[in-house]
Amino acid sequence: MRRNPLWLWAAALAAYAFLYLPLLIVVLYSFNDSRLNAEWVGFTLHWYSELFNDANMLIAARNSLLIAATASLAATLLGTLAGLAIHRYKLRILPVLAITPVAMPEILLGVSLLLFFNLVFRPWLGLELGMWSVIVAHITFCIGFVTIVVRVSLLGMDESIFEAARDLGATPWQTFRLVTFPLILPAVMAGALMSFSLSLDDFVITFFTAGVGVSTLPLEIYSMIKIAVTPEVNAVSTLLMLLTLGMIVLASRIHGKAVRSIGV
Amino acid sequence: MALLELRKLTRRFGDFSAVDNVSLSIESGEFVTLLGPSGCGKTTILRMIAGFDLPDVGQILLDGSNIADIPPEKRPLHTVFQSYALFPHMTVADNVAFPLRMAHFDKAAIAAKVHEALESVYLSDRARAYPHELSGGRKQRVALARSLVNRPRLLLLDEPLAALDAKLREEMQHELIDLQREIGITFIFVTHAQDEALALSHRVAVMNRGRIEQYDEPSKIYGFPRNRFVADFIGNTNLLEVAVTEATPTHLRLAAAGLGDIVSPPREGTRAGQKGWFSVRPEQVRIGGHLDGELENHYSGKVRSFIYVGDVTTYTVELADGTAIEALLSNSAPGRARFFEVGDDVAVGWPHDAGVFLHD
Ligand SMILES: Nc1ncnc2c1ncn2[C@@H]1O[C@H](COP(=O)(O)OP(=O)(O)O)[C@@H](O)[C@H]1O
Ligand SMILES: [Mg+2]
Helix, strand or coil: CCCCCCCCHHHHHHHHHHHHHHHHHHHHHEECCCCCCCCCECCHHHHHHHHHHCCCHHHHHHHEEEHHHHHHHHHHHHHHHHHHHHHHHHHCCHHHHHHHHCCCCHHHHHHHHHHHHHHHHHHHHCCCCHHHHHHHHHHHHHHHHHHHHHHHHHHHHCCHHHHHHHHHHCCHHHHHHHHHHHHHHHHHHHHHHHHHHHHHHHHHHHHHHHHHCCCHHHHHHHHHHCCCCCCCHHHHHHHHHHHHHHHHHHHHHHHHHHHCCCCC | CCCEEEEEEEEEEEEEEEEEEEEEEEEECCCEEECCCCCCCHHHHCCCCHCCCCCCCCEEEEEEEEECCCCHHHCEEEEEECCCCCCCCHHHHHHHHHHHHHCCCHHHHHHHHHHHHHCCCCCCCCCCHHHHHHCHCCCCCCCHHHHCCCCCCCCEEECCCCCCCCCHHHHHHHHHHHHHHHHHEEEEEEEECCCHHHHHEEEEEECCEEEEEEEHHHHHHHHCCCCCHHHHHHHEEEEEEEEEECCCCEEEEEEECCCCEEEEECCCCCCCCCCEEEEEEEHCCCCCCECCCCEEEEEEEEEEEEEHHHHEEEEEECCCCEEEEEEEEEEECCCCCCCHHHHHEEEEEEECCEEECCCC
């Protein structure tokens, strides 16, 4: 059979429709000139301007961006080091340990982090839940992604390149700076972008670790839809979606193989 | 004093000795080859010399002093890796400049040296190319230029030609010989191809299972193999199991089962009654319809098969007792590619000064 059978095309189409139709509807209704998500009335950008005048929404957005930036930066640093160490010392168990938080149900991670913060940080350091605990929690689940991406990129490299650098007169630090780091940089960047978008989107873990008073975009959206799915929710969701999509596309442009290997 | 001396080097991986009590001395300006089957420990020796691995026992002396504590980057030697190991994110010129940058040469000096080095390997026009844009042979040349540009005392080459096709390999062999002669840097070359070892080297160390079986000039290795392994590994040879019946300062008399007597050159330390092997090269064996009495050793048999490869034909002759002897006949006379047919009655023989007796 040389030709792709028609039903295969149909199945693929259905699968993509299943994935993207709900998103498409959200985007569409964010431009609908009506309070109700019912019938199409007309095109408007009103809900977007509403959004930028909503003080709560702006605070949530600022928090989200701050958390994503800090968490992805820290996770990238730690995850890169972990990836390098795993590769260098050929540790069998570490890769599994790094993946576990990635694969674990989010709710489990959320609950255990909440417990951990309440049992350790609050009594010992006198810290209440807030921005810092959300950031720490986000670092926790982002590290694994960065570690895996960095490790996969190292696995594809010819080991003798690093020995050649030493052989030609580079100290271990120079070898890292001039050879290893430039070669893993695409993977590191991809890991950073992925961490950023994962952090930006996260609801479950944030919900458990934010305590009272700290709001992020996903939390804000959730509290809004408890009343009704308003067009503002559609608008903010659309923006969030756009940002995430951009990050993922950029990440896979920079380092497609590593990103695909972990199935994001 | 030798430039490099390996003293009783041993490297174990678990219970297995990858390198077993290896001693080797290399003079300045020499082209030395480590030759042996895959897995015999050649790479492990190079890695210890370069500083990527440490011997469990023994010493490595450079100019007479132990270099055990010197890290790879401080050793005045470079390696050409089997995979070339070019830096993929740097251009050809930046690859070649790397060792000079590490040695803190100034910009002008680096540019001049890089240019000169690329010229010497005919790659000046590819200075701005990236490694992935180059063919295997050219990557090889960049790797060579990169490791020679700051004139190391010693260059280690780990099967550098293994990945190239036959024609290119031969070309690179000539280039290597010329390059080494021109710049006078000591080369330690690793290969599992015996023809390459014989063609390139001043001296060859034949290795087997982590040990050096023989360390000698190519002609000695080929003409006077020390034991059966060397005789068999280097070129083609006829090996016959023999017992010594007479040992004098001028000759040996050997008894080969089923074949009869063989007269062979004397060998020190050989006594009557010893058992061993007799090795004679196919090109030393003459073949004819009937051989005159000048050859002390001659036997009659039938042609079993022959292989014609253009310049020479190798005949396999089966003797009365079933022993097969290979004889090589040059095809230099045009139109006379074949002298004998399968099944012809022929005689094979060799003079008393051909072949060697091997103890083991
Ligand atoms: N790091 C290592 N761990 C265990 N065994 C090794 C290691 N390096 C080499 N060996 C073994 O030592 C032997 C010699 O290897 P090597 O020096 O690479 O051989 P060659 O270069 O002659 O083919 C091989 O049997 C190889 O499997
Ligand atoms: Mg090897």
